[in-house]
Amino acid sequence: MRRSIFSAVLTLTVCIASAAHSAETIHGAMAKAYENNPSLNAARAGLRAVDENVPLAKSGHRPRVQATSSLLYNFSEGARGYSTASFGVEINQSIFDGFETRNKIKGAEAGVRAERANLLNTEQNTLFDASQAYMDVLQNRQIASLRAQNIDSLNEQLRSERSRFEVGEGTRTDVAQAQASLAAARAQLIAAQAQVKSSEAIYMQIVGTEPGALKTPAPLSKLLPRSLAQAEQIAFSSHPAIEVRNALVDSGLFSVKAAEGAFLPQVGVSASVSRNLSSSSNSGRVPSALDSSSESTTGRVGLSVTVPIYQGGQASATVRKSKEQLGQARLEVDVARNQVRAAVVSAYTQLEASRASVSANQEGVSAARLALNGVVEERSVGQRTTLDVLNARTVVLNAQIALVQAQRNQVVSSYALASAIGRLNAKRLGLSVAVKDPEEHYSAVKDKWFGLRTPDGR
Numbered sequence: 001m002r003r004s005i006f007s008a009v010l011t012l013t014v015c016i017a018s019a020a021h022s023a024e025t026i027h028g029a030m031a032k033a034y035e036n037n038p039s040l041n042a043a044r045a046g047l048r049a050v051d052e053n054v055p056l057a058k059s060g061h062r063p064r065v066q067a068t069s070s071l072l073y074n075f076s077e078g079a080r081g082y083s084t085a086s087f088g089v090e091i092n093q094s095i096f097d098g099f100e101t102r103n104k105i106k107g108a109e110a111g112v113r114a115e116r117a118n119l120l121n122t123e124q125n126t127l128f129d130a131s132q133a134y135m136d137v138l139q140n141r142q143i144a145s146l147r148a149q150n151i152d153s154l155n156e157q158l159r160s161e162r163s164r165f166e167v168g169e170g171t172r173t174d175v176a177q178a179q180a181s182l183a184a185a186r187a188q189l190i191a192a193q194a195q196v197k198s199s200e201a202i203y204m205q206i207v208g209t210e211p212g213a214l215k216t217p218a219p220l221s222k223l224l225p226r227s228l229a230q231a232e233q234i235a236f237s238s239h240p241a242i243e244v245r246n247a248l249v250d251s252g253l254f255s256v257k258a259a260e261g262a263f264l265p266q267v268g269v270s271a272s273v274s275r276n277l278s279s280s281s282n283s284g285r286v287p288s289a290l291d292s293s294s295e296s297t298t299g300r301v302g303l304s305v306t307v308p309i310y311q312g313g314q315a316s317a318t319v320r321k322s323k324e325q326l327g328q329a330r331l332e333v334d335v336a337r338n339q340v341r342a343a344v345v346s347a348y349t350q351l352e353a354s355r356a357s358v359s360a361n362q363e364g365v366s367a368a369r370l371a372l373n374g375v376v377e378e379r380s381v382g383q384r385t386t387l388d389v390l391n392a393r394t395v396v397l398n399a400q401i402a403l404v405q406a407q408r409n410q411v412v413s414s415y416a417l418a419s420a421i422g423r424l425n426a427k428r429l430g431l432s433v434a435v436k437d438p439e440e441h442y443s444a445v446k447d448k449w450f451g452l453r454t455p456d457g458r
Contacts, residue, residue: 023215026134026411029207031431033130034123036208043122047438048454050115053108054446060101062449063093068274088274095268098261107254114247116438121240124424126206131415133206136199138214139408143401144192150397151189154182157393161386174386181390216407219351220414223423228348231421235340239422242340245333252326259322262315266306273299340420347417354410361403368396 034040068090073083094101158178164170203211225231236242279293308315375392378384418424427435444455 023213024134024211025215026131026217027429027431029134029203029211029214030127030130030429031426031433032209033126033207034426034431034433037126037130037206040122040126043119044436044438047112047115047119048441050112051438051442051445053111054105054442055448057101057104057108058447060094060097060104063091065089065091068272082280083278085277086274088272090270090272092268092270094266096264097266098264100258100261103254103258103261107251107258110247110251110254112442114244114251117240117243117247119438120425121244123426124240124419124422127424127426127429128415128419129206132412133199133203134211134214134217135408135412137196137203137211138216139404140192140196140199141214142404144189144196146397146400146404147185147189147192150393151182151185153393154178154185154390157386157389158182170386177386177390181394217411219411220418223418223428224351224414225348225417225421228345231344231348231417232341234423235344235421236337239340239420241422242333242336245329245336249326249329249333252322252329256319256322256326259315259319262311262318263308265308266304268304268306269302270304271299271301273297340422343420344417347413347420351410351413351417354406354413357406358403358410361399361406364399365396365403368392368399372396 067088069085069087071083071085158175161170161174161178165172165175200211225234274297276296276298277293278295372389372392372395375384375388379386379389415424426433441455
């Protein structure tokens, strides 16, 4: 018998150890979100589209080549008919366009930098959402487990009260109070289980997989600053939300310069070569000596200079609009800095508060359990009532739930602070993923002259 019990305990221990070993970690969930999250993948596709603005801008420095052909037949009644045909190639090359193309290229490159920073910010938000969803599932499962354990305790107490009533040591009121507490606990368990399902659905949405067994994580520590002042300094120097606005200022500045290029002369070179065929014939059906034909080849090379004088106010309005947009972009840098500062202060203070809350709630749980044990003993000697025991049990349960929530808040606040200072990304966290380098796609397309396929073969 003892050997059987030992074998069962050993089997249970092995199963628990195996489940703990295979449990999903918070960094594992974040790695899956990095790979699978559709919002993050959409942002990556958006960056690839913005990369194409650079070769689009560079096309202004490149020649335009086109083939031309024409076929014409003229005839009238009683007269000779004439037909002409020509085939040729024409090349146009801009020599000087008022620095418009050069500034457009620099503006497009600044736009790429802005979109890269925006992608990094999206990555941060996605990883934080993944960590929060992970902790929500873990918290709600723990709360549901506590409420299920509470029902077991209340069932046991209800059986005890009924036994006491049957032997005349209790009252019908004691039984009714235990029944009421059990019914309320069942309703709370149903609500807790519904909250678990809701948090699991959000986890699935963000991470891309259903949550299995989850491992309780420790708060993030290695990326966090030592003081609020250091946190603000780090955020102002490297937060992607601020980098986005700074890059947009650069893009706006080059947009102004490109618009001012419309007031400068435009110089271009063009060349063409064509083969011309012509023939004439009598309108009658029988060929005659009057029929004739000729062939010739012509070439043309030209230099054109265009000096703008007045464009109806369009160029001036474009410059003024670009300047106002540049002013707006500069003001939005201050807006971004203020938002980052507020996020840093909020995350830092919440982390400090959650740390203190965890310690306080740990003491609260210990005190509530001690009080419950005392009330139960006093109830057994008639110094306490059943209602006192139920109330003490409720205090213990609430203290346990408060501790679970405080532990969840501490972990989430630590990741929120890392995000607020701009350090919550796959590379810094050391996630087990192949970090996607946006430079690869940019290098593949920035100098591309032709081709319809994207670098990944589409």
